[in-house]
Amino acid sequence: MGKTAVEPLIFEISRPGRCAVALPEPDVPPADLPEGLLREELGLPEVSEPDLVRHYTRLSQMNYGVDIGFYPLGSCTMKYNPKINEEMCRLPGFAYLHPYQDEETVQGALFLMYSLQEFLKEIGGFAAVSLQPAAGAHGELTGVLMMRAYHLDRGEPHRDVILVPDSAHGTNPATTTMSGLRVVEIPSDDRGNVDLAALRAACEAHGDRLVGMMLTNPNTLGLFDEHLEEIAGLVHQHGGLMYGDGANMNALLGIARPGDLGFDVLHYNLH
Numbered sequence: 001m002g003k004t005a006v007e008p009l010i011f012e013i014s015r016p017g018r019c020a021v022a023l024p025e026p027d028v029p030p031a032d033l034p035e036g037l038l039r040e041e042l043g044l045p046e047v048s049e050p051d052l053v054r055h056y057t058r059l060s061q062m063n064y065g066v067d068i069g070f071y072p073l074g075s076c077t078m079k080y081n082p083k084i085n086e087e088m089c090r091l092p093g094f095a096y097l098h099p100y101q102d103e104e105t106v107q108g109a110l111f112l113m114y115s116l117q118e119f120l121k122e123i124g125g126f127a128a129v130s131l132q133p134a135a136g137a138h139g140e141l142t143g144v145l146m147m148r149a150y151h152l153d154r155g156e157p158h159r160d161v162i163l164v165p166d167s168a169h170g171t172n173p174a175t176t177t178m179s180g181l182r183v184v185e186i187p188s189d190d191r192g193n194v195d196l197a198a199l200r201a202a203c204e205a206h207g208d209r210l211v212g213m214m215l216t217n218p219n220t221l222g223l224f225d226e227h228l229e230e231i232a233g234l235v236h237q238h239g240g241l242m243y244g245d246g247a248n249m250n251a252l253l254g255i256a257r258p259g260d261l262g263f264d265v266l267h268y269n270l271h
């Protein structure tokens with residue numbers, strides 16, 4: 001991806017006695033610094049001005065961005081970020097915030113985040129929204145751990161099975177495993193839906209161990225599952241929760257709300 005040369009650290013190009021600034025002769029008598037503030041060794045790099053400028057310019061040219069090439073790997077949520085999002089997050093009101101700033105001074109940003117949560121609640125049909133997870137897979141992990149916590153809270157720690165359709169994105173089984181749970185794969189039928197007979201059999205086989213099911217709808221084949229209500233009904237009947245992978249939420253936006261369709265938890269990561 002573009003430049004491959006290894007750029008040395010600024011300390012590696014440091015040479016004793018080099019300096020990037022030449023200050024003019026003082027026009028006032030020099031004053032001694034207070035005793036306690038003097039040190040022999042500061043550990044700062046000593047670099048000439050051209051070396052300094054070239055070092056940081058070369059580093060800046062190693063930045064990989066959408067203007068240079070396609071994003072081949074990484075979080076899809078971030079990969080599909082349009083440039084306008086980058087411009088928005090560079091607005092001074094966001095860019096100059098400090099995480100430890102006094103709450104009184106960040107009321108505008110908090111208002112925007114709160115409003116966004118309220119919009120997403122309404123769009124999804126859910127009781128609450130968190131803006132903490134930073135990408136799709138991060139949202140999955142958060143959601144599945146919440147489902148696990150729900151069962152623990154109800155005194156059912158033995159529940160450890162998540163049903164995952166064979167059409168699911170790889171992050172769904174990965175999330176399940178990372179959460180310390182077991183994946184049971186559910187095949188698709190001829191029309192690309194979840195195979196209902198196989199789902200019923202899995203619910204019966206693992207009913208009392210069921211944490212829930214992860215489902216993307218429309219699924220990764222681009223199909224809206226024709227039996228969504230039956231699927232959610234079966235999982236709920238066996239005490240499981242429905243996790244909605246909202247990667248394809250764009251297709252539902254303003255038409256249907258996952259919370260009304262039987263999902264209990266969902267992440268949004270838009271494509």
Ligand SMILES: Cc1ncc(COP(=O)(O)O)c(C=O)c1O
Nearest residue numbers: 075076077135136137169171247
């Ligand atoms: C269906 C589905 N689920 C989850 C993810 C994971 O999202 P992210 O890459 O933002 O972690 C993706 C990414 O494409 C996806 O398509």
